[in-house]
Amino acid sequence: MDTNPLLSGSSTLLVGCHDCDLLLEDTASLERRIAFCPRCGAVLDITKTNSLERTLALSVTGILLFIPANLLPMLTLEMLGQSNSSTMLSGIYKMTLGGYWWMSLLVGFCSILAPLLKLLALMFVSAGCLFEWNKANLRQALKLYQRLNEWGMFDVYMLGLLVAFIKMNDLGGLVPGVGLFCFTSLLVVATACGSVFDSRLAWRLLDPVNDGVETQ
Amino acid sequence: MIISERPDLITARQKGLLLCHVCQKLQRENVDTDQLCQRCGEHLHFRHQGSESKTWALCAASAIFFVLANVYPIMTVVYFGKGSPDTILSGVITLVEMGMIPIALVVFIASIAVPMLKLLALVWLLLMVRFNFNMDARQCTQMYRLVVFIGRWSMLDLFVIAILVTLVDLGGIVTISGAPGVTYFSTVVVLTMFAAHTFDPRLIWDREELKREQ
Numbered sequence: 156m157d158t159n160p161l162l163s164g165s166s167t168l169l170v171g172c173h174d175c176d177l178l179l180e181d182t183a184s185l186e187r188r189i190a191f192c193p194r195c196g197a198v199l200d201i202t203k204t205n206s207l208e209r210t211l212a213l214s215v216t217g218i219l220l221f222i223p224a225n226l227l228p229m230l231t232l233e234m235l236g237q238s239n240s241s242t243m244l245s246g247i248y249k250m251t252l253g254g255y256w257w258m259s260l261l262v263g264f265c266s267i268l269a270p271l272l273k274l275l276a277l278m279f280v281s282a283g284c285l286f287e288w289n290k291a292n293l294r295q296a297l298k299l300y301q302r303l304n305e306w307g308m309f310d311v312y313m314l315g316l317l318v319a320f321i322k323m324n325d326l327g328g329l330v331p332g333v334g335l336f337c338f339t340s341l342l343v344v345a346t347a348c349g350s351v352f353d354s355r356l357a358w359r360l361l362d363p364v365n366d367g368v369e370t371q
Numbered sequence: 372m373i374i375s376e377r378p379d380l381i382t383a384r385q386k387g388l389l390l391c392h393v394c395q396k397l398q399r400e401n402v403d404t405d406q407l408c409q410r411c412g413e414h415l416h417f418r419h420q421g422s423e424s425k426t427w428a429l430c431a432a433s434a435i436f437f438v439l440a441n442v443y444p445i446m447t448v449v450y451f452g453k454g455s456p457d458t459i460l461s462g463v464i465t466l467v468e469m470g471m472i473p474i475a476l477v478v479f480i481a482s483i484a485v486p487m488l489k490l491l492a493l494v495w496l497l498l499m500v501r502f503n504f505n506m507d508a509r510q511c512t513q514m515y516r517l518v519v520f521i522g523r524w525s526m527l528d529l530f531v532i533a534i535l536v537t538l539v540d541l542g543g544i545v546t547i548s549g550a551p552g553v554t555y556f557s558t559v560v561v562l563t564m565f566a567a568h569t570f571d572p573r574l575i576w577d578r579e580e581l582k583r584e585q
Contacts, residue, residue: 169388169397170395170397171382171383171388171390171395171397173390173392173395174512174515174516174572174573175382175508175512175572175573175575175576176382176383176384176390176573176576176577177380177381177382177383177576178381178382178383178385178386178388194380194509194576195508195509195512195572195576196509196512196513197512197516229534230534230538232538232539232541234541234544234545235541235544237541237542237544239537239538239539239540239541240537240538241534241537241538242537245537246533246534246536246537247533249533249536249537249540250532250533250536250549250553253536253548253549255549255553255554257554257557257558258529258532258533258549258553258554258556258557259533261526261529261557261560261561262526262529262530262533265523265526266530266533294394294410294411294412297394297411298393298394298411298413301393301394305519305522305523305564306523306564308523308526308530311523311524311526311527311530312530314477314481314524314527314530315526315527315528315530315531315533315534316530316534318474318477318478318527318531319531319534319535319538321471321474322466322471322474322531322535323535323538323539326539326545355395358394358395358396358410358411361410362396362410363409363410
C-alpha cells in the first residue's frame with residue numbers, strides 16, 4: 156500500500172472547511188497528522204495508522220459479537236420466585252405489542268439496525284479498499300455509513316442499561332447476563348472500529364476521477 | 372496545524388468551488404442547474420438548500436411535540452394492581468424522592484435539558500444568522516457542534532423504557548408498560564436531530580464576511 160501516491164508523499168490540494176467554507180491549501184504530507192481549520196477550529200483530517208486493516212479486523216469482531224449481544228439475556232430480574240429476562244430484541248417486541256410501534260421502530264433502528272449496518276458497511280468498505288473490489292458499490296456503502304453514523308446509539312443504550320439497572324436494583328435481585336458482557340464488548344469494539352476508520356482515506360482511494368482540485 | 376492558512380481568507384464559494392457535504396470533495400461549479408458530486412453522486416449546493424426555513428419548521432414542530440411529550444405520561448408502573456402513570460418530570464421527581472440524585476440528574480439532563488437547550492441553541496443561531504447579531508462566529512460554531520453532539524443522548528429515556536418494559540413484567544406483582552408520551556418523545560428526538568442537520572453552520576460565517584466588507 157505504501158507505493159500508492161494517495162497514501163504517501165506530499166500533495167498540494169485545495170480543501171474546503173465543511174463548517175465555515177474557508178478555502179485552504181493543503182501542502183503538508185498526508186502522513187500522521189491532525190489538521191484543524193484555522194478559522195473555525197473544525198477537524199479537517201486525522202490520519203490513522205493501518206486504518207483499513209484495523210477497521211476490517213474490528214468490524215468482523217463486532218459483527219460476530221452482535222449475535223450473542225442481541226439474543227442472550229442482558230439483565231434478569233428475580234423477585235418473589237419469578238424471574239424475567241431482557242434482551243435487546245424483547246424490549247422492541249413488547250413495545251410493538253403495546254401499540255407503540257413508532258417508538259419501537261426508533262429504538263430498533265438506533266440500537267440494532269443502524270449499528271449493524273454501520274459495522275457491515277465498514278467491513279465491506281475496508282475489505283473492498285484492501286482487495287480492490289468494485290468501487291461504485293463501495294462508494295454506496297461508505298455513503299450509507301456516513302448517513303447512519305449518528306443514528307447508531309450503542310453508547311446511549313449502555314447508559315440506558317445502567318439507569319435501568321440502578322433504578323430496579325432495590326426492587327429485587329438483578330442479575331447481569333452473558334448478553335450484557337457481550338454487549339459491553341460490542342460497544343467497545345464498535346466504538347474503536349469507528350475511531351480507527353479514516354473516511355477521508357477511504358474516499359481518496361475510492362475516487363473515480365482524481366483527488367481534489369488542482370491549485371492554479 | 373498543518374494546513375496552511377490563505378492570507379486572503381477566501382471561501383470556496385467565492386472561488387466558485389463546491390464542497391460535497393458527504394465525501395468532502397471540492398469541485399468546480401458547472402452552469403448546470405443540478406450538479407452531482409463527481410465522487411459520490413450526491414447533489415451539490417453551495418449551502419444547504421432552504422436551510423433556515425427548514426430548520427425553523429423542524430424547531431417549531433419539535434417544540435410542539437416536546438410540550439406533548441411532557442404533558443402525557445411516558446410510562447405506567449402497576450404495583451400490586453395499583454397503576455401510576457409517570458410523566459418525564461414526575462419520573463425524575465420520584466427518583467429524587469428515592470434518593471437517587473445522580474440517576475435523576477442523568478435522566479433530567481438527557482430527556483429535558485438536552486432537547487430544550489438544543490432547541491434554544493438552534494433558535495438562537497437562526498436569529499443570529501437572520502438579524503446579524505454581533506456574536507463571535509467561532510463560539511457559535513462551537514455551540515452548533517455541541518448541539519449536534521448532544522442530540523443523540525435524548526434517546527436515553529426511550530431505551531430505559533424499552534429495557535424496563537421487558538424486565539419488569541411480573542404478572543400481578545409489578546408491571547411496567549409504555550404510555551402515549553413515548554410516541555411524542557420519539558418524534559421530538561427525530562425532529563431535533565433532523566433540525567440540527569438542516570442548519571448550515573456556514574451561514575454563521577457568511578455573515579462574518581458581509582461584516583468585513585462593510
